[in-house]
Amino acid sequence: MMLLSIDLGLVIEKLVLIVVVISASLVIAMYTTFAERKVAAILQDRRGPNRAGPFGLLQPLADGLKLFFKEEIIPAFSSKFLFIMGPALAMLTAMMTSAVIPWGDKVELFGRHISLQITDVNVGVLYVFGVVSLGVYGIMIGSWASNNKFSLLGGLRAASQIISYELAMGISMIALLMVTGTLSLKEMVVQQQVGHWNIINQPLGFLIFLVCAFAECNRTPFDLPEAENELIGGYHTEYSSMKLGFYLFAEYINMFISSVIMATLFFGGYDMPFVNESLLSPNVAALIGVAALMAKVSCFIFLFMWVRWTIPRFRYDQLMHLGWRILIPLALFNMLLTGGVILYFHK
Amino acid sequence: MNITTLVFILLSVMSVGSAIMMISSKSPVHSVLWLIVVFFAISGHYILLNAQFLAIVNIIVYAGAIMVLFLFVVMLMNLNAETEPIKNYRLQLVGIISGGALLLVIVSAVMKIDTEQLVEMKVGDAGLIKVLGMNLFKNYILPFEISSVLFLSAMIGAVVIGKKDDEVVNKPEN
Amino acid sequence: MQALTNKAKQVSRKPMSFMEKMYLPAIFKGMMITFMHIFKKKPTINYPEKKRPFSPVFRGMQILNRDEEGRENCTACGLCAVACPAEAITMEAAERQTGEENLYKEEKYAAKYEINMLRCIFCGLCEEACPKDAIYLSETFTPADYQRKQFIYGKNDLLIPHPKENPEAYKKALGNRANKEMVN
Numbered sequence: 001m002m003l004l005s006i007d008l009g010l011v012i013e014k015l016v017l018i019v020v021v022i023s024a025s026l027v028i029a030m031y032t033t034f035a036e037r038k039v040a041a042i043l044q045d046r047r048g049p050n051r052a053g054p055f056g057l058l059q060p061l062a063d064g065l066k067l068f069f070k071e072e073i074i075p076a077f078s079s080k081f082l083f084i085m086g087p088a089l090a091m092l093t094a095m096m097t098s099a100v101i102p103w104g105d106k107v108e109l110f111g112r113h114i115s116l117q118i119t120d121v122n123v124g125v126l127y128v129f130g131v132v133s134l135g136v137y138g139i140m141i142g143s144w145a146s147n148n149k150f151s152l153l154g155g156l157r158a159a160s161q162i163i164s165y166e167l168a169m170g171i172s173m174i175a176l177l178m179v180t181g182t183l184s185l186k187e188m189v190v191q192q193q194v195g196h197w198n199i200i201n202q203p204l205g206f207l208i209f210l211v212c213a214f215a216e217c218n219r220t221p222f223d224l225p226e227a228e229n230e231l232i233g234g235y236h237t238e239y240s241s242m243k244l245g246f247y248l249f250a251e252y253i254n255m256f257i258s259s260v261i262m263a264t265l266f267f268g269g270y271d272m273p274f275v276n277e278s279l280l281s282p283n284v285a286a287l288i289g290v291a292a293l294m295a296k297v298s299c300f301i302f303l304f305m306w307v308r309w310t311i312p313r314f315r316y317d318q319l320m321h322l323g324w325r326i327l328i329p330l331a332l333f334n335m336l337l338t339g340g341v342i343l344y345f346h347k
Numbered sequence: 348m349n350i351t352t353l354v355f356i357l358l359s360v361m362s363v364g365s366a367i368m369m370i371s372s373k374s375p376v377h378s379v380l381w382l383i384v385v386f387f388a389i390s391g392h393y394i395l396l397n398a399q400f401l402a403i404v405n406i407i408v409y410a411g412a413i414m415v416l417f418l419f420v421v422m423l424m425n426l427n428a429e430t431e432p433i434k435n436y437r438l439q440l441v442g443i444i445s446g447g448a449l450l451l452v453i454v455s456a457v458m459k460i461d462t463e464q465l466v467e468m469k470v471g472d473a474g475l476i477k478v479l480g481m482n483l484f485k486n487y488i489l490p491f492e493i494s495s496v497l498f499l500s501a502m503i504g505a506v507v508i509g510k511k512d513d514e515v516v517n518k519p520e521n
Numbered sequence: 522m523q524a525l526t527n528k529a530k531q532v533s534r535k536p537m538s539f540m541e542k543m544y545l546p547a548i549f550k551g552m553m554i555t556f557m558h559i560f561k562k563k564p565t566i567n568y569p570e571k572k573r574p575f576s577p578v579f580r581g582m583q584i585l586n587r588d589e590e591g592r593e594n595c596t597a598c599g600l601c602a603v604a605c606p607a608e609a610i611t612m613e614a615a616e617r618q619t620g621e622e623n624l625y626k627e628e629k630y631a632a633k634y635e636i637n638m639l640r641c642i643f644c645g646l647c648e649e650a651c652p653k654d655a656i657y658l659s660e661t662f663t664p665a666d667y668q669r670k671q672f673i674y675g676k677n678d679l680l681i682p683h684p685k686e687n688p689e690a691y692k693k694a695l696g697n698r699a700n701k702e703m704v705n
Contacts, residue, residue, distance in 0.1 A: 163416070
């Protein structure tokens, strides 16, 4: 039995970590939906949900329960397998990114050093990028399988939008990689802990990355794939019950994960500013780190919502114009500038 | 039988099986989706060969970008059984001959393989990003730059084609 | 074309300046506007816990009044039905038998009195037409229901609680509107 030659403790440790990370991101996504409604209400001088539980805290549970009890409709002329696969894929690709994110430093438990990162791949950033580029399949497959013209239009919009903005995102990331010189997310965070945050080196890169992240998550002002006043519901027009829930949920998980990525790449990840982690005991340091990461992430999530309730949706030609003729040249310029500066200082 | 062999067999079955599914499935959209599965299996093979960079780039470029565009076009064309072109038996015959010739070449190549020199798994670092970068930018800088010129010309060509009806697009609104 | 009012604002078609083309300052400005709304007072109230006071001229659901001894005021004269522009009121009159003096104030009373709440427009003309102060519009809403027939309110739904048997409910149902005459 060669299979059992793997360190069993490691397997259990990783399994526990995976379960914790996945359930945590599910819970966070759940409460992000709640926060979205609350933020929307506050920005619009309303109160928001406050009936279910204290301060309406049980509202996401009620929403989920409602979705479970809704009637499940599968269109008669749809490709049934693909119709079911669409939301599943959307959820899967949304969750997959969390594997390489360093959630915190090492924890000492039961005499083991447990790294709070599921796996430290040496091509971590590229992995994130690859998974993000796959994210469009869930939407495309679901939209095509619904056999509905509005859905198809939404899916096509999603595909072209995500591909267009991926380019600018990738180029802005290249400039960042030139500065850090590593593809591992963990190493990036360690560098930022010792030195300063990457945002100081790459403000323009961060701005481009931020705009592209909005586009990749299909958030307003780039929510054309589901533009409800043009396409009914866009790619999820034909979906109902929990399958619709999966799509909506995947959007929030995407939002959470891209906030984490932005915090990790540009804002020091689990680095707590003005605190020297090496002086504290590892468990306390890890706890502070996780808390710091979560604080940064919640700022980003609030930014996502704030933008959603401020800026109206782009027209499609404006979207393409912004992506191809503004962001990509800007990102190229940023890359050239970064390269030039690095060359100048390393001479 | 260790875990690497097991994974290798699994990935091989997956890649060959989905390749067959890809050419035999009736709907073009299903073909494209099976092709994506093939790319994933191939990426798995890359990882077994310790070439993580190639694996992830394969996913980003092929599965993430090119196949999305394929899917995009196929969905837009809305191909289905009724719009399938009329079968031309002469064309089929030519196809069988050329496909058979390709098969012959592959089979003869496989027969000549020295079974002593199989690819070793999990060793070598040719596919790691650092080694690959050094190789590309030191030993193979000329081919790399020439291919980049090729890409640039392709990009310019695409822009030229796209700009063809510029007058129509840039007409002032009302 | 001559403008009808001086409120029309000419749309500027000037090409955007570089700062405007940057787009970011405008976004930031908009974001600040929405951000300032966080600190604004919220006009929404938590409805069932907190209620806004009704205006003194509010006209809600009809109530059939009783006098202090709990006798029904209505004499089924039909003036309210005549006055009703929506023809929502129907009634059947009956004569008071001996021994029923504690129930009805006068010799004639309404054996059946129905208001179709789906037709009622809450204009209050019934109240104005009534010579006996038997009907008035209270400060309650007509509650929602699942069936249309439930909206035809009979005497059970409309009569005010008995002032002797249930004085608290009576006072509550009477509300401010019935007191108006007393105040004035």
